[in-house]
Amino acid sequence: MTRDRVKLVLNILALLLLFSILYFFDRYGSPYHVRILNNMGIFITLAVSYNLVNGYCGVLHLGPNAFIAIGAYTSSLLTMSPLEKQMNFIIEPLMWPLSVLQAPFSLSLICGGVAAALFAFLISFPVFRVRGDYLAIVTLGFGEVVRVLCNASQSVTNGPLGLKGLTPHTNLWWSWGIAVLTLILVVRLVNSSYGRAMKAIRDNEPAAMAMGVNPFRHLLMAFLISAFFCGVGGGLLAHLITTISPTLFTFFLTFNLLIIVVVGGLGSTTGAVLGAILFAWGGEALRVVESPMNLGFMTLPGIPGMRMVLFSVILMLVIIFMRRGIMGHREFSWDWILDKLQRKEAELKKP
Amino acid sequence: MPAPFLSPERNMPMFLKIEKLVMQFGGLTAVDSFSLELQPGELVGLIGPNGAGKTTVFNMVTGTYKPSAGKIHWLDQDITGLPVHQITAKGLARTFQNVRLFAEMTVLENVMVSMHITLQASFWKAMLGLPHYRKEERRIRDEALEYLRELGLAHLADEKASSLAYGQQRRLEIARALATKPRLLLLDEPAAGMNPLETKDLAQLVREIRDKYGLTVLLIEHDMKFVMGLCERIKVLDHGITIAEGTPSEIQSNPHVIKAYLGEPKHA
């Protein structure tokens, strides 16, 4: 068997394994475990697409919360029935035609992604005129603007009241199916000539331009693709928690994604996946620090928000001791494992 | 289409014609009224003391700096002030004085970046891994390897660019520039940091690639032996002003040049 065949078989086996695990949890898992797994899938989608801009293009973009919010609202408004909408929008009625439009979940996710990408396109001209800290501030600003708009546009988003009682469409198949799809597409892109152009811009923009790479075109491409998948992830998130409001999409959400990709290793898709898994699992596992603790001789009161303090500490430790995160720029690859195995075999054969 | 400039007719279209370029940074005039015409196939040197404005000329020709005044014509087109990547696409490529490789990428990938402009398949074909894209990827890889072979770097293809020795990094810069398929190659101090043996090989290499790829070469270099041995024509800049122009032997005996390099003769 050729190397490519072997890798294909291994990939299929890995997917089968993943889906058997999901099947197992879908059938026998507790709601608690299912929720963690759903979060993992969604955060993988979000982190991998966020990493496309921040890790591979080397651009510090701080506004993914805007894309996620737009995806979440768009998709929710499409899956709600006209009657549900009427019941939600009690202060001001939802504006036409949103009030009558309805779409199946799958289509609503795509619309969420497209809406987010459209917004990304609109802001891309001011965003990519600048670089570095300035770009960070501009994107941060747009992220905040979207949240404020969500709060203020009563007749579109229902303002601070948010949208309640969404149908919980998101299940393990959706969250992990989209995660796997995002992974495949993004990995293909970053390993392609387009991905090389993005990495070239990251490593040395003047040199990339001198080699004929148009920076704006490639940054825009990464930005739109990233926004699309963030929007889809937002739609998934909305239909997992079934209640959304502007407070869900603050800079905090961006901060969480930033922790995930930095801890995982900026510019490594494997790192983004690991980071997302650790985050979704850790976020639940660390809940203990927020609940009252009985130490035998005394009881410590639970401090809400303690998890975030811990996350920040972890982030600082990673930045101090592992500047490049868990993975650095490295990636998981079957080649690496197969090479190792072959070398072992060769060593064993030697007398 | 046969290259029109190769025709020996009298009304040849212009190849590169630089007219009275001026570059000012605040109050400093880094380059003043710089003019230069290149014929296809020429090997021309641009020399001058530190800070003379040589790199600034390159930066204007390749679009990095927008000239304060003057015009650059390339194959009958006015390319003054075009964006860098468009100028590269028109067939002008450069190397950098302070090596600017894509440090995190492999040697091969560095060259493949330059081939990106030749890519025909759009990004969604790459994302879906369609055969059209895969075929293009193979072509790019094979051609990039070809350039590495030409520059004697093929055995280092999978090394990280930043792990190369200095002389090799400079060669990789040339490979990368060649991969954009230029007609004019601008080399900014290609021999800097090389030992005498490497420098000798480099001179040989520059001649070879010029002949093989039908290039015109304009190069900046401080190593006089290298420049005098290699270039057919030399232009000398000092404080942004062109102080001499001619064949190597004319330049070597030009009193202005000697003064610029050695300073005013000191009084005892």
Ligand SMILES: Nc1ncnc2c1ncn2[C@@H]1O[C@H](COP(=O)(O)OP(=O)(O)OP(=O)(O)O)[C@@H](O)[C@H]1O
């Ligand atoms: N971006 C810039 N901003 C301000 N001044 C600049 C800039 N680029 C170049 N200069 C100035 O222009 C002058 C010419 O610089 P340039 O780099 O072209 O010199 P050079 O001939 O290449 O010198 P060297 O041999 O040291 O490379 C210098 O005084 C330099 O400080």
Ligand SMILES: [Mg+2]
């Ligand atoms: Mg210079």
